[in-house]
Amino acid sequence: MAKSPAELASLIAVGGRFELRAGGTKQGLGRPVAGATVLDMSGFTGISLYEPDELVLEAGPATSLAEIEKTLSKHNQQLAFEPPDYSRLLGSNSSGSLGGLVACGLAGPRRIKAGAVRDHILGIAGVSGRGEVFKAGGRVVKNVTGFDISKLMVGAHGTLAALTSITLKVLPAAATEETLLLRGLTDVRAVQAMGLAMQSDCEVSGAAHLPGDMTLLRLEGVGPSVSYRRDRLATLLKEFGRSDVLVEKQSRQQWMEIRDVHLLAKGRHAYVWRLSVIPSKSPEIIADITRKLDVNYFMDWAGGLIWIAVPATADASAGLIRGSFADGHATLIRASAEVRARIDVFQPQARALSELTARVKTSFDPSHVLNPGRMYKDI
Amino acid sequence: MPSPDLHTIEKRASIVAALRKIVPGEGVIETRSEMSVFESDGLTAYRQIPLVVVLPSTVRQVSEVLRYAHENSIKVVPRGAGTSLSGGALPLADGIVLGLSKFNRVLEIDYENRCAVVQPGVTNLAITGAVQHRGFYYAPDPSSQIACTIGGNVAENSGGVHCLKYGLTANNVLGLEMVLITGETIRLGGKHLDSGGLDLLGVVTGSEGLLGVVTEVTVRILQRPETARAVLIGFPSSEDAGSCVADIISAGIIPGGMEMMDRPAIHAVEEFVEAGYPLDVEALLIVELDGPSVEVDHLIGEVTAIAEKNHSSTLRISKNEAERLLFWAGRKAAFPAVGRISPDYLCMDGTIPRKRLSEVLTGMADLSRKYNLRVANVFHAGDGNLHPLILYDANEGDELERAEAFGADILRLCVKVGGVLTGEHGVGIEKRDLMPEMFSMIDLAQQQNLKCAFDMQCLLNPGKVFPNLHRCAEMGRMHVRKGALPFPDIPRF
Numbered sequence: 001m002a003k004s005p006a007e008l009a010s011l012i013a014v015g016g017r018f019e020l021r022a023g024g025t026k027q028g029l030g031r032p033v034a035g036a037t038v039l040d041m042s043g044f045t046g047i048s049l050y051e052p053d054e055l056v057l058e059a060g061p062a063t064s065l066a067e068i069e070k071t072l073s074k075h076n077q078q079l080a081f082e083p084p085d086y087s088r089l090l091g092s093n094s095s096g097s098l099g100g101l102v103a104c105g106l107a108g109p110r111r112i113k114a115g116a117v118r119d120h121i122l123g124i125a126g127v128s129g130r131g132e133v134f135k136a137g138g139r140v141v142k143n144v145t146g147f148d149i150s151k152l153m154v155g156a157h158g159t160l161a162a163l164t165s166i167t168l169k170v171l172p173a174a175a176t177e178e179t180l181l182l183r184g185l186t187d188v189r190a191v192q193a194m195g196l197a198m199q200s201d202c203e204v205s206g207a208a209h210l211p212g213d214m215t216l217l218r219l220e221g222v223g224p225s226v227s228y229r230r231d232r233l234a235t236l237l238k239e240f241g242r243s244d245v246l247v248e249k250q251s252r253q254q255w256m257e258i259r260d261v262h263l264l265a266k267g268r269h270a271y272v273w274r275l276s277v278i279p280s281k282s283p284e285i286i287a288d289i290t291r292k293l294d295v296n297y298f299m300d301w302a303g304g305l306i307w308i309a310v311p312a313t314a315d316a317s318a319g320l321i322r323g324s325f326a327d328g329h330a331t332l333i334r335a336s337a338e339v340r341a342r343i344d345v346f347q348p349q350a351r352a353l354s355e356l357t358a359r360v361k362t363s364f365d366p367s368h369v370l371n372p373g374r375m376y377k378d379i
Numbered sequence: 380m381p382s383p384d385l386h387t388i389e390k391r392a393s394i395v396a397a398l399r400k401i402v403p404g405e406g407v408i409e410t411r412s413e414m415s416v417f418e419s420d421g422l423t424a425y426r427q428i429p430l431v432v433v434l435p436s437t438v439r440q441v442s443e444v445l446r447y448a449h450e451n452s453i454k455v456v457p458r459g460a461g462t463s464l465s466g467g468a469l470p471l472a473d474g475i476v477l478g479l480s481k482f483n484r485v486l487e488i489d490y491e492n493r494c495a496v497v498q499p500g501v502t503n504l505a506i507t508g509a510v511q512h513r514g515f516y517y518a519p520d521p522s523s524q525i526a527c528t529i530g531g532n533v534a535e536n537s538g539g540v541h542c543l544k545y546g547l548t549a550n551n552v553l554g555l556e557m558v559l560i561t562g563e564t565i566r567l568g569g570k571h572l573d574s575g576g577l578d579l580l581g582v583v584t585g586s587e588g589l590l591g592v593v594t595e596v597t598v599r600i601l602q603r604p605e606t607a608r609a610v611l612i613g614f615p616s617s618e619d620a621g622s623c624v625a626d627i628i629s630a631g632i633i634p635g636g637m638e639m640m641d642r643p644a645i646h647a648v649e650e651f652v653e654a655g656y657p658l659d660v661e662a663l664l665i666v667e668l669d670g671p672s673v674e675v676d677h678l679i680g681e682v683t684a685i686a687e688k689n690h691s692s693t694l695r696i697s698k699n700e701a702e703r704l705l706f707w708a709g710r711k712a713a714f715p716a717v718g719r720i721s722p723d724y725l726c727m728d729g730t731i732p733r734k735r736l737s738e739v740l741t742g743m744a745d746l747s748r749k750y751n752l753r754v755a756n757v758f759h760a761g762d763g764n765l766h767p768l769i770l771y772d773a774n775e776g777d778e779l780e781r782a783e784a785f786g787a788d789i790l791r792l793c794v795k796v797g798g799v800l801t802g803e804h805g806v807g808i809e810k811r812d813l814m815p816e817m818f819s820m821i822d823l824a825q826q827q828n829l830k831c832a833f834d835m836q837c838l839l840n841p842g843k844v845f846p847n848l849h850r851c852a853e854m855g856r857m858h859v860r861k862g863a864l865p866f867p868d869i870p871r872f
Contacts, residue, residue: 053625056732119549140762140763140764142542144804148549201604276572280491329571329574353565359831
């Protein structure tokens with residue numbers, strides 16, 4: 001286990017095939033990395049800098065998300081992109097580490113208002129596949145000095161560099177929250193209602209639809225503002241029927257379950273897809289899929305995110321799922337290692353983009369040492 | 380800049396002929412007088428007549444121009460409206476200027492999905508103009524927004540006074556269509572969120588025209604907040620103003636905008652626009668709060684209490700929209716106001732951790748004495764982005780050289796306290812030689828390796844961003860030596 005960036009660099013410089021591991025809770029995300037030595041990143045742990053009035057936090061990749069969230073909450077701050085905890089979905093024992101979160105680029109329901117991990121990363125330090133220690137970005141929000149390599153690290157699944165330090169922008173947590181609840185809407189009506197809410201000035205910070213049950217719209221902020229916007233939104237959405245309100249604690253619980261995909265966590269036999277699509281298109285995408293296949297699903301991001309559980313077949317119905325939309329991408333989040341090795345876990349790319357992706361990988365990791373094959377075969 | 384390739388310049392006539400085949404009629408500009416419009420951008424101290432200017436009007440033409448340049452190893456400088464403050468669009472004597480001004484159409488407005496699809500030559504303000512009748516706007520608002528184009532905004536990752544709350548260009552762009560130097564067209568992102576693969580959209584945004592030519596942009600549009608009000612707060616010292624900013628943020632308040640001006644800037648502005656700024660203060664804050672009225676009222680109460688705790692000497696709350704705009708009129712006129720009291724000025728753009736502000740201001744005052752040049756400061760206080768304006772007279776002896784040395788020292792100071800060289804103006808040619816102040820040779824080599832992944836021959840906008848751009852074949856392990864710096868072929872910064 002390397003304890004310093006220099007030690008890590010000398011390990012990587014030797015070459016071979018390494019599978020990066022910090023918390024180890026997300027090894028099942030992405031394609032399996034075959035025949036690799038585990039590169040234990042657990043030595044890079046702990047919060048090295050946290051300045052609440054500067055809205056900045058720096059920590060090692062193995063720092064647990066739980067520790068970071070606990071530290072931030074003492075100052076009423078948070079990671080605004082709402083990091084999800086997929087432990088129930090993936091059958092792991094914790095919400096994992098900061099490194100895993102950044103590598104997988106995971107964001108929760110607040111993504112539609114506050115942005116994703118990429119929108120909150122300020123800087124990184126790490127070791128490239130060349131075995132060279134490098135850094136990018138900084139610790140300030142406004143920074144255009146050089147290419148934004150920090151963003152590129154988010155969602156790269158450890159295929160470009162082994163990060164040793166991550167600097168994030170943090171933000172104040174809302175004083176309170178409420179959720180407006182509509183019942184009994186079809187997918188089409190629910191997406192219309194969520195679309196109208198998102199087009200309003202009510203600053204909706206969560207918009208989800210659990211089919212046959214509830215359509216939920218979250219409002220966060222200071223108390224007087226939340227009540228005002230709740231009433232305004234209820235009036236705006238009158239035509240969709242009577243609305244109820246979930247107050248603070250109930251609201252929090254409900255959004256935690258949506259964020260962490262509890263609805264599809266049960267029935268461990270099923271495979272789970274995550275589709276990022278054009279929000280208004282989601283009803284027809286779902287209609288197309290459900291005509292051909294028996295699935296469980298729900299929508300987040302005002303329809304822009306569809307979670308679907310499909311039967312555990314050999315191809316995880318990849319062709320059917322990906323054939324259901326023209327713009328967007330589908331990622332296979334839960335499936336057996338065998339299936340993840342055989343089919344495209346990530347959305348296949350057009351030729352020019354795929355070739356560019358391969359060249360970008362090579363620019364960081366010319367010998368394909370780091371998590372080889374994690375995202376795409378041969379990359 | 381890299382020394383011009385004489386071989387390319389000799390072939391100029393055949394290059395012009397080839398470009399005319401791709402872009403007929405007035406789309407190719409080759410006479411010296413017509414090309415003089417393109418010789419400079421917002422960094423007017425540097426000028427260069429390009430080899431030729433081409434203004435394609437279709438993606439196919441862009442693709443063919445780039446493919447031709449690639450096949451014939453000719454350099455290309457992409458250009459939007461030419462408002463870059465860092466020389467990002469400075470032409471090359473042996474390079475084609477590829478202007479995107481004919482890509483000026485709003486292609487689609489999709490309210491249902493809260494986005495607009497526009498061509499890169501559409502101005503920043505025109506996007507808002509196209510959607511404001513439905514109450515929407517495009518959030519990033521660089522001060523050049525009346526002229527600068529969205530393509531240029533993507534290239535520079537432009538900011539503005541509202542980016543503390545609403546983000547930079549990178550946080551408001553959902554998708555791009557881009558032509559690579561090979562002529563291949565790729566699409567990154569779209570109306571959906573996030574990328575299915577590597578976040579190349581994130582890297583291309585702010586890449587200063589070094590990675591490709593953007594031909595279409597999908598941006599997020601937002602509904603305007605119900606109301607906005609500004610608070611104008613004067614302080615007897617910049618320390619008090621700085622700690623007021625920190626306390627506002629510690630209280631969990633993220634204002635729509637939070638701007639600071641120092642005494643010289645306040646005086647220059649007040650003489651120019653008579654915004655009613657107090658003249659007996661050392662620092663002035665404008666704090667704008669937006670949202671529903673109940674929220675704005677609530678937050679104004681909190682901000683007022685915090686200001687008083689931090690020894691504010693004056694405090695005014697805008698009573699109506701006209702007064703709010705008047706408060707802003709002063710800040711927005713800061714650059715021209717300074718232009719009135721000095722023949723020339725240099726605008727710097729470092730970012731610092733906010734709490735180091737008074738230390739940096741003190742350091743700047745020392746440097747001002749050392750270089751014997753005045754400096755006025757406007758500051759995006761919320762996000763730590765400083766714009767020191769160094770006052771000089773280019774016709775007076777060595778004042779330009781002194782001003783440039785002064786500016787470089789300010790940026791070194793920013794880096795020393797944990798900040799960066801540029802917050803929103805870009806590196807361009809202006810700050811490229813300072814890059815080693817912030818990055819190691821390995822850091823820079825990694826960035827250049829990434830450049831090579833997009834542009835193997837380094838034909839796109841060479842001479843910008845990197846102090847010493849190596850040919851990709853030379854890039855490799857530990858080959859960049861310190862001795863290669865500083866870049867010897869342009870006047871020193």
